[in-house]
Every structure is written in C-alpha cells, then in structure tokens.
Amino acid sequence: MFLNFFKQYFVLDDLDNDEKHSIRFRISALRILLSASLIAILGFTIHSLIELDGSEEGFLFLSLGLLYTIMTSCLMMLSRRFHRFASMALPALIALTGVLFIAISGTSNGIEFGVISLYSLPLVIRLFYNFKISLFFSAANVLTLVTDLYLSRQQDMYWGTGTLYMQLMLFALLNFGLPLSVSRMLKTLHLSINRLRDLADRLNHQSDLYEEIFEHTGTPTLLCDKKGIVLKLNQKALDLFPEDSANDIEGTKINDWIASTSDASNKFFWQKNVSECVLKSNTKSFLEVHRSSLTTHGHYVLHLQDITHLRALTEELETTQQTNSRLAHFDSLTRLPNHQNFCNQVNHRIRNVSDYYTGAMFIIRISQFKLLNKQYGREQSNKVILNFSRTLQARLSDKTISGRLRGVKFACFMPVGQTYLIQRNLRTLIKSVLPEQIRIGEDILNIDYQIGVAYYQNEGETAEELLERCEMALEYSTSAERIAFFDQQLEAKLIQEHKLGLALGDAIKNKHIQIWLQPQVISSGEIRSFEALARWRLEDGSYVSPIVFIRLAEELGLLPKLAENLLRQLVDVLEAWHQESIKTPIAFNLAGQELMNDVFFALLMSMTSERPWLSEMLELEITETSPVMTNPLIHKRLRALSQYGYSIAIDDFGTGQASMGQLIDIPANILKIDRRFVAPLPDDKRHLDIVKSTIQLARSLNMSVIAEGIETREQANLLISLGCDTLQGYYFGKPSPISEWTENNNEKAKQLRMVY
Numbered sequence: 082m083f084l085n086f087f088k089q090y091f092v093l094d095d096l097d098n099d100e101k102h103s104i105r106f107r108i109s110a111l112r113i114l115l116s117a118s119l120i121a122i123l124g125f126t127i128h129s130l131i132e133l134d135g136s137e138e139g140f141l142f143l144s145l146g147l148l149y150t151i152m153t154s155c156l157m158m159l160s161r162r163f164h165r166f167a168s169m170a171l172p173a174l175i176a177l178t179g180v181l182f183i184a185i186s187g188t189s190n191g192i193e194f195g196v197i198s199l200y201s202l203p204l205v206i207r208l209f210y211n212f213k214i215s216l217f218f219s220a221a222n223v224l225t226l227v228t229d230l231y232l233s234r235q236q237d238m239y240w241g242t243g244t245l246y247m248q249l250m251l252f253a254l255l256n257f258g259l260p261l262s263v264s265r266m267l268k269t270l271h272l273s274i275n276r277l278r279d280l281a282d283r284l285n286h287q288s289d290l291y292e293e294i295f296e297h298t299g300t301p302t303l304l305c306d307k308k309g310i311v312l313k314l315n316q317k318a319l320d321l322f323p324e325d326s327a328n329d330i331e332g333t334k335i336n337d338w339i340a341s342t343s344d345a346s347n348k349f350f351w352q353k354n355v356s357e358c359v360l361k362s363n364t365k366s367f368l369e370v371h372r373s374s375l376t377t378h379g380h381y382v383l384h385l386q387d388i389t390h391l392r393a394l395t396e397e398l399e400t401t402q403q404t405n406s407r408l409a410h411f412d413s414l415t416r417l418p419n420h421q422n423f424c425n426q427v428n429h430r431i432r433n434v435s436d437y438y439t440g441a442m443f444i445i446r447i448s449q450f451k452l453l454n455k456q457y458g459r460e461q462s463n464k465v466i467l468n469f470s471r472t473l474q475a476r477l478s479d480k481t482i483s484g485r486l487r488g489v490k491f492a493c494f495m496p497v498g499q500t501y502l503i504q505r506n507l508r509t510l511i512k513s514v515l516p517e518q519i520r521i522g523e524d525i526l527n528i529d530y531q532i533g534v535a536y537y538q539n540e541g542e543t544a545e546e547l548l549e550r551c552e553m554a555l556e557y558s559t560s561a562e563r564i565a566f567f568d569q570q571l572e573a574k575l576i577q578e579h580k581l582g583l584a585l586g587d588a589i590k591n592k593h594i595q596i597w598l599q600p601q602v603i604s605s606g607e608i609r610s611f612e613a614l615a616r617w618r619l620e621d622g623s624y625v626s627p628i629v630f631i632r633l634a635e636e637l638g639l640l641p642k643l644a645e646n647l648l649r650q651l652v653d654v655l656e657a658w659h660q661e662s663i664k665t666p667i668a669f670n671l672a673g674q675e676l677m678n679d680v681f682f683a684l685l686m687s688m689t690s691e692r693p694w695l696s697e698m699l700e701l702e703i704t705e706t707s708p709v710m711t712n713p714l715i716h717k718r719l720r721a722l723s724q725y726g727y728s729i730a731i732d733d734f735g736t737g738q739a740s741m742g743q744l745i746d747i748p749a750n751i752l753k754i755d756r757r758f759v760a761p762l763p764d765d766k767r768h769l770d771i772v773k774s775t776i777q778l779a780r781s782l783n784m785s786v787i788a789e790g791i792e793t794r795e796q797a798n799l800l801i802s803l804g805c806d807t808l809q810g811y812y813f814g815k816p817s818p819i820s821e822w823t824e825n826n827n828e829k830a831k832q833l834r835m836v837y
C-alpha cells in the first residue's frame with residue numbers, strides 16, 4: 082500500500098506512451114527533488130531546534146529552516162496543478178539559497194553548500210528545461226567557480242593544489258558531467274519514446290486496417306481460438322444471431338450458438354474446411370461455416386454463410402424432383418407404378434431370379450367403365466378405381482408387382498408355383514383377389530372384369546412381351562369366361578380380328594349388314610312375332626357370326642351406329658307392314674351400349690313419336706348382362722320406353738348374374754329362356770327343372786315366356802306342355818332375309834302357319 086502510494090505520488094507508474102509523458106516526468110522529478118530537499122531541510126530544522134541555545138544565529142537557522150520547510154511544502158502542493166511554476170520556483174529557490182549561503186554564511190562550509198547548490202542548478206534545470214538553458218546555467222556557474230576560488234583564497238582556507246583540483250573537478254562534474262550525461266540519457270529516452278510512439282502509431286494503424294478488413298470482409302466472419310472460444314465477430318456475423326444475445330457471444334464457445342446439421346455430436350465441426358450448421362437459437366436458420374486458419378496465431382477465422390434461403394431452394398428443388406419422379410413413375414390417382422415403372426420392376430425381378438422361376442402376368446380391365454363414368458361422373462368413378470386398387474393391393478401378396486397401365490387397366494405380376502400352372506387354379510386365385518363389389522357413395526356396385534393372363538417364361542421373357550400377350554388374351558375374354566389365357570393361336574386370331582374390325586367399319590358405313598327375321602310362334606303354330614337378327618355377308622359369300630361382329634362393334638364403339646342402321650331397316654319393314662295392316666311385331670336386340678347412346682335413344686324416341694303404332698310392333702330384347710341390369714341410366718330409359726308401350730324381353734335369361742331385385746326393377750314383360758337350357762331337353766332332368774322354374778318365375782312376375790332354340794318336335798311339345806307361351810327355333814323356322822318373308826305377298830309367313 083505504502084509502495085503504491087509512493088508510486089502514485091512520485092508518478093512512477095509506467096504509462097510511457099501517455100501523451101502527457103513530459104508533464105508527468107516533470108511532476109515526478111519535482112516531487113522527488115522536493116521530497117529529498119524537504120527531508121534535508123526538516124533534518125536541518127530539527128537539528129536547529131535541538132541545538133537552539135538562545136543565540137541570534139540559532140534563531141536565524143531555525144527561522145530559515147522553518148521558512149524553507151514551508152516553501153518546499155508549498156511547492157510540493159503546487160507541484161501537480163502548477164508544475165510549471167513549481168519547476169521555475171525550485172531552481173530559483175536553489176539559486177537563491179546558493180547565493181545567500183555564499184554571500185552571508187561566512188563559513189567555508191556555508192560557502193561550499195552555496196556553491197554546490199548553484200552547481201546543482203544545471204542538472205535540475207536540465208530535468209525541467211532543455212539542454213541550452215541548462216548549458217547557460219553551467220556557463221553561469223563559471224562565475225560561481227571564480228567566486229568560490231576567490232573567496233577560498235581570500236579566506237586562505239583549504240588552499241592547495243589538491244583543493245583547487247577538487248573544486249575544478251566538482252565544477253566540471255556537476256556543471257558538465259552530470260547534466261551532459263543526463264541530457265544524453267534523456268535524449269536517448271526521448272528518441273526511444275518517439276520511436277516507440279511511432280511504432281505504436283504504425284501498429285495502431287495496422288490494427289485499424291485489420292479491423293477494417295475484418296469488419297468489411299463482406300461475409301459474416303468470426304475469430305475463435307483453438308478451443309472454439311469466440312474472440313471476435315464482425316457486425317455481419319453479429320446480425321446472424323438474435324439481437325438480444327449478440328453481445329454475449331464474445332468469450333463463449335462457438336458450440337453454444339451453432340451446431341452441425343450432419344453430425345450434432347461433432348464439437349469440432351468448425352475445424353473442418355466446410356460444415357453445414359444450424360443456429361441453436363433458430364433451428365430454421367442454416368449456416369455454412371468455412372474455416373481458414375491463421376496458423377501463426379493458432380486461431381481460426383470462420384466465415385459464416387447464411388444458407389437458409391439456399392437450403393429452402395434446394396429443398397424445394399428436391400421436392401419438385403421427387404414430385405416429378407413420382408409423376409414420371411407413378412400413377413397420380415392410385416400411386417401405383419405406371420406402365421413404364423411396372424415394366425421396369427418386372428424386368429428387374431425377372432433378371433434377378435433363378436432359371437426355374439415361374440410367374441403369371443395378368444391385365445385386369447374393369448368392364449363397362451365408360452358407363453360408370455357417364456352415370457356417376459369422373460370424380461366418383463375415380464373413387465371406384467381407387468377403391469379397387471386399394472382392395473387389390475391389400476389382397477395381393479408382397480411378392481406381386483402391380484401397376485396401373487392406363488384408364489381402367491391394371492397389371493399384376495406374381496410368382497406362381499407348379500399348382501398355378503394349371504389354368505383352373507390360377508383362375509380361382511385371380512378371382513379371389515378381385516373385389517366383387519365396390520361402394521360408391523351410397524350405392525354398392527357389382528364390378529365385372531375382363532382379365533388376360535400370360536405365363537412367364539412360356540409366353541414371354543420380358544414384361545413388355547408378357548403384357549402384349551396379356552392384351553391379346555384380354556381381347557378374348559367373354560362375358561361367360563372373363564379370365565382368358567394367352568395361347569399361341571390367339572396372336573393369329575387377333576391379327577385376323579383387327580382386319581375384321583376394319584372391314585366391319587366399312588360394312589356398317591356402307592350398310593352391308595342386313596336384318597334377317599326368325600319367327601316366334603304360339604302353341605297353335607301361328608306366327609306371333611319375329612326376332613330380328615343381324616347378318617353380315619362377306620364378299621366371298623361367307624357369313625360372320627353376329628356373336629363375333631356385335632362384340633367387335635361394341636369394342637370399337639360402332640354398335641350404336643350399326644344399331645341405328647338396323648333400326649331404320651326394321652322400321653322401314655314395319656312401316657310397310659303397317660300400311661298392309663300386318664300386325665306381327667318384330668323383336669330387336671339391344672346389347673346395352675345402344676341404349677346408353679344419346680343419339681340412338683333420341684332416334685328411337687323420335688321414331689316412336691312420329692309413329693304411334695311403333696311401340697306395338699317393335700319389341701326390345703335386352704341381354705341379361707350385369708351392366709345392363711345394374712345401370713340406372715339404362716333402367717331409366719327402359720322405363721321410359723315401357724311407358725311408351727314397348728314390350729321388353731329379357732334375353733338369355735339365366736346366363737347372366739341378374740339378381741331377383743334387379744329383375745323386378747327392369748320393366749320387362751317377357752322372359753326368354755336361352756337355348757342353352759332348351760338344347761339338352763327333353764332328356765336332361767336338371768335343365769328341365771331350370772326351365773320349369775323359369776316358367777314359374779315368369780308367371781309369378783306376370784311375364785310371358787319365350788323359349789328359343791327349339792329344334793325338335795319333342796322339345797316343342799314339352800315346352801308347350803310346360804306352359805311356354807311362345808316358341809322360337811329352327812324347328813319352326815330359321816332366320817331368313819326379310820325379303821324371303823315378305824315376297825309373294827308374305828307367302829312364306831303364311832306357309833309357316835301350316836307347319837305345326
């Protein structure tokens with residue numbers, strides 16, 4: 082403490098580079114000198130006080146001692162605030178003391194004290210002023226020397242060569258030696274100070290430059306030590322951190338603020354060249370930390386790059402890429418692989434399995450989907466597709482690859498063992514995975530399918546080949562056998578069918594398809610009505626079965642146009658008959674597609690309104706297939722036709738899957754027993770039962786019954802005895818061109834009455 086007081090009082094603390102250096106030095110020197118003088122004076126005063134003997138001289142000394150004590154103390158007090166004055170007053174006091182001692186002491190000791198006081202002046206002066214002033218006092222002290230020499234000589238005291246030399250040496254030492262060497266020292270010190278100051282200035286400048294560079298690097302920059310303690314950050318770096326914590330960052334660990342995204346446990350991520358990080362205070366802010374190390378200092382300069390925006394862009398790009406890839410490879414509705422992706426997956430599977438691997442590829446087509454679309458609208462129909470695909474996927478094994486080809490076609494590829502190489506077994510398996518009913522809003526729909534199957538490896542070695550074969554098989558699926566298997570002849574058949582399709586288009590356009598009539602007779606043998614059957618005669622004279630070309634026309638969407646042509650032909654005949662008052666109705670076959678067609682339906686209705694008798698003369702035969710039975714639009718149109726007075730017959734009854742409810746719902750008044758049930762009669766007991774129960778059913782529903790395909794007298798008799806109203810078959814008459822029935826005043830028709 083004492084030491085500290087000393088240091089402070091004598092201004093000894095080493096603040097060298099302080100601007101007020103020279104002032105501080107002056108105060109320091111003043112205080113040291115004044116303190117030393119005060120101690121000496123105090124000693125002298127105390128001594129004078131002790132030695133006080135009442136003499137005048139004793140009082141003078143004491144008074145002088147006290148006077149000097151006061152003056153020195155005053156100077157000490159003024160030394161800080163009035164250091165200029167004090168530094169002038171002190172030499173003046175010394176000079177005055179010296180002169181006084183020489184002039185009035187009268188003792189050799191007093192003279193010597195005065196001389197030494199004056200001799201000390203150049204050194205004291207040098208401490209406060211420059212060398213020249215000090216030199217002036219040194220020169221002035223020559224006078225002191227001369228006076229000293231003179232006085233010593235006069236008093237004849239100490240005179241001798243030795244004393245003279247001593248006096249000269251003292252003069253030289255105090256007036257020149259010490260001031261000069263102090264001057265030299267001060268000069269050196271001054272130079273050093275200046276040099277240091279210069280250096281400091283340069284350093285400051287340099288540091289300012291670095292500071293400036295650091296601050297304006299353009300990127301957020303951070304300086305940290307080996308341990309990751311943050312030493313400094315520029316403003317841009319500070320801006321990255323939350324405002325309230327920006328001031329707390331310096332001196333803390335970098336890990337307190339930033340964490341690596343790739344490896345959160347990596348505490349030294351900032352030592353890597355580049356690492357992607359996240360701000361701990363805001364996990365949505367991402368940074369890229371680039372390291373550049375300053376090896377001489379062992380510090381790290383880290384450039385922080387805000388990549389939040391970039392990352393968001395990258396993420397967006399990635400999701401876009403994912404979406405694009407999904408769009409490119411998957412069906413957007415069902416999320417099933419699309420055609421290409423399905424093929425790729427199957428091919429990949431095929432490439433990676435053993436030589437003994439067997440599989441089955443099949444295409445499923447939802448039947449009559451166009452009708453569904455039309456009736457329920459696209460959105461609801463899409464729900465059917467979606468429900469179908471979900472059920473299918475849930476029922477298929479994990480090993481099955483499935484996909485949506487397009488529209489209502491789905492493809493599956495499943496590995497199958499030996500048992501399923503038997504078609505019957507595979508058929509059962511496929512049926513078991515297909516949903517039979519699908520809910521659509523409130524309604525539950527019966528869904529029908531057509532399926533084409535091809536085996537791997539027998540019928541194809543790649544997905545594309547197998548799919549092609551499945552497509553061919555699909556073409557050959559029928560309403561009776563919905564699952565069709567590919568076989569080698571199919572291919573040729575298909576090509577032929579394609580040609581046939583082209584020819585059919587021409588035939589319809591050129592109205593080459595004709596109506597033939599087959600009679601329907603009552604039990605007395607009288608013709609009750611005819612059935613109109615379409616006939617297509619090729620150029621070579623052969624006929625194409627209507628079963629073939631009606632299905633083909635249906636597939637090619639040509640059926641409404643064909644039906645329109647046939648209807649016009651038929652109405653022409655009926656028109657003529659009407660003129661002649663022939664009242665034999667003709668039944669016209671409708672497969673369903675015609676009734677769904679607005680143009681055809683409008684034509685039928687306009688013909689009806691133009692000819693009020695038409696509904697009496699034209700009967701309609703609707704085949705019992707499920708789309709017809711379940712389609713509300715067809716129901717609606719049939720009801721309308723029934724209200725106009727049309728008779729409606731359900732054709733091929735018992736072959737479709739119509740439920741009793743659906744049957745009641747259709748406004749039909751005739752049931753036609755299919756020839757499949759009639760042909761085995763009369764011997765087959767089972768078929769007989771079916772026929773019997775059908776007739777009973779018709780009666781209970783108040784419908785009349787037509788049995789078709791009667792080829793023998795026995796069959797005719799049997800059916801009449803069972804209560805069948807009307808009979809149709811080769812036994813009564815084969816279908817013949819209309820002209821045959823009408824020529825010669827309808828001679829053939831008249832003859833027929835004689836047959837039975």
Ligand code: C2E
Pocket residue numbers: 599613614615616626627628631647669670671672702704732733756789790791792809810811812816
């Ligand atoms: P369908 O409506 O069941 O017609 C009866 C079929 O049985 C006719 O065959 C007829 O010639 C045949 N048939 C009649 N009696 C006998 C018989 O005693 N023995 C044998 N074996 N067959 C007999 P067709 O003319 O070959 O017609 C086949 C199917 O083609 C028809 O079956 C019908 O579904 C369809 N069809 C024919 N013409 C048309 C048409 O104009 N429009 C529509 N939509 N379908 C038609």
Ligand code: CA
Pocket residue numbers: 612670702732
């Ligand atoms: Ca028919």
Ligand code: CA
Pocket residue numbers: 732733753755756789
């Ligand atoms: Ca029939």
